[in-house]
Amino acid sequence: MNVKKLAKKITAGVTAAALGTALIVTPTAEAIGLGDAIGIGVGVIAANEQINQVKKQIDMINNTEEGRQALYQKFREEYGVEEDYELNARLDRIMSNLSAAVAKVDGTITSKPYLYFISQNDTLNAGCGMGHVMMVNRGTFNYIDSDDEIAAIVGHEMGHGQKDHAASSIKNNLNQQLLAQVGVAVAGGTTLANLIGSLALTHTIADYGRGKEAEADNLAWDYILNTNYNLGAPAAVMQKFVDLEKGHKRSGIESFFNPSDHPDSSKRRDNYGKKLYEYSKKHAEVDKKGVVLVNKKAFVTPAPVGKMSSAERAYFVLGNLAAAYHRGYDKQEATVSNGTVYLGSQAIITPVEGDEDAATLATRLNEIK
Numbered sequence: 001m002n003v004k005k006l007a008k009k010i011t012a013g014v015t016a017a018a019l020g021t022a023l024i025v026t027p028t029a030e031a032i033g034l035g036d037a038i039g040i041g042v043g044v045i046a047a048n049e050q051i052n053q054v055k056k057q058i059d060m061i062n063n064t065e066e067g068r069q070a071l072y073q074k075f076r077e078e079y080g081v082e083e084d085y086e087l088n089a090r091l092d093r094i095m096s097n098l099s100a101a102v103a104k105v106d107g108t109i110t111s112k113p114y115l116y117f118i119s120q121n122d123t124l125n126a127g128c129g130m131g132h133v134m135m136v137n138r139g140t141f142n143y144i145d146s147d148d149e150i151a152a153i154v155g156h157e158m159g160h161g162q163k164d165h166a167a168s169s170i171k172n173n174l175n176q177q178l179l180a181q182v183g184v185a186v187a188g189g190t191t192l193a194n195l196i197g198s199l200a201l202t203h204t205i206a207d208y209g210r211g212k213e214a215e216a217d218n219l220a221w222d223y224i225l226n227t228n229y230n231l232g233a234p235a236a237v238m239q240k241f242v243d244l245e246k247g248h249k250r251s252g253i254e255s256f257f258n259p260s261d262h263p264d265s266s267k268r269r270d271n272y273g274k275k276l277y278e279y280s281k282k283h284a285e286v287d288k289k290g291v292v293l294v295n296k297k298a299f300v301t302p303a304p305v306g307k308m309s310s311a312e313r314a315y316f317v318l319g320n321l322a323a324a325y326h327r328g329y330d331k332q333e334a335t336v337s338n339g340t341v342y343l344g345s346q347a348i349i350t351p352v353e354g355d356e357d358a359a360t361l362a363t364r365l366n367e368i369k
């Protein structure tokens with residue numbers, strides 16, 4: 001089939017789902033649209049054949065340049081493209097840095113580079129669909145100032161992308177639907193068309209499941225390790241979600257935290273916290289109250305800055321400490337240079353209004369490091 005027509009046909013049903021797998025909760029009523037693909041009134045065996053056809057078409061979209069370009073265009077039309085120069089320049093830099101990092105871990109990225117854009121959507125969200133087609137909502141930039149944190153989100157999406165989570169989820173969902181159809185057909189239930197209709201209303205193809213979410217989080221860590229971004233950023237961005245969840249249960253950001261889609265944000269933060277602790281050779285961590293500890297002793301409780309909460313910023317300090325300990329800089333003195341506290345050549349924290357002064361922090365670090 002002509003790829004453009006094919007993309008239209010498939011994405012009419014699965015567009016939202018294909019992109020949504022990662023971070024977006026899709027409008028479930030539109031999520032599947034299998035009625036088109038399967039036809040009305042066909043039997044289970046015919047449906048099985050049709051599903052195999054759909055799977056082949058999914059592979060074509062996921063794996064061929066023609067297919068994924070068609071999907072990319074389709075998504076750009078559907079979600080709208082934010083053209084703001086500055087935002088696009090930021091995302092270009094982040095994608096370039098992360099793509100280089102991913103290439104060190106997983107060489108397949110070179111044959112399937114990401115096709116990405118900023119959508120005209122003001123919620124905090126991002127997603128990676130089939131064919132490495134990625135979307136970051138412009139709202140993400142309204143909630144997050146730090147490129148390190150945006151990189152952490154994009155890294156998670158690239159984890160989904162590198163493991164083809166979108167295509168495999170859609171295929172699994174097709175299988176589940178077929179099983180359900182067989183069950184009802186055997187029991188002499190409704191027509192296939194009705195069944196598909198009801199499944200489309202009650203299921204979302206976009207549910208990756210927690211195993212895949214954890215896998216994407218862990219891959220994001222591996223990717224960030226191969227960049228110059230702050231290693232605390234993945235934990236910090238999870239802390240941001242914890243903070244946002246408290247005050248905005250029903251807002252546009254809620255979809256990001258949907259528990260059926262992603263594990264609890266605090267657990268995801270703590271997963272990264274453990275990695276940071278190990279990376280620091282078990283010297284540095286953030287406790288439950290958001291205090292940065294060095295060798296189990298309080299080092300600093302940072303002041304909030306801009307859109308960043310105190311606890312969120314604590315993870316940035318932790319990221320710097322982890323990098324310093326990992327490189328053995330703790331054998332050198334903590335010093336102050338131009339208002340920034342250093343451990344060896346690693347910057348640790350630049351105090352702002354509300355923080356203790358740099359000299360006090362450096363002295364304390366020397367006492368407990």
Ligand SMILES: [Zn+2]
Pocket residue numbers: 021022023156160213216262
């Ligand atoms: Zn995800």
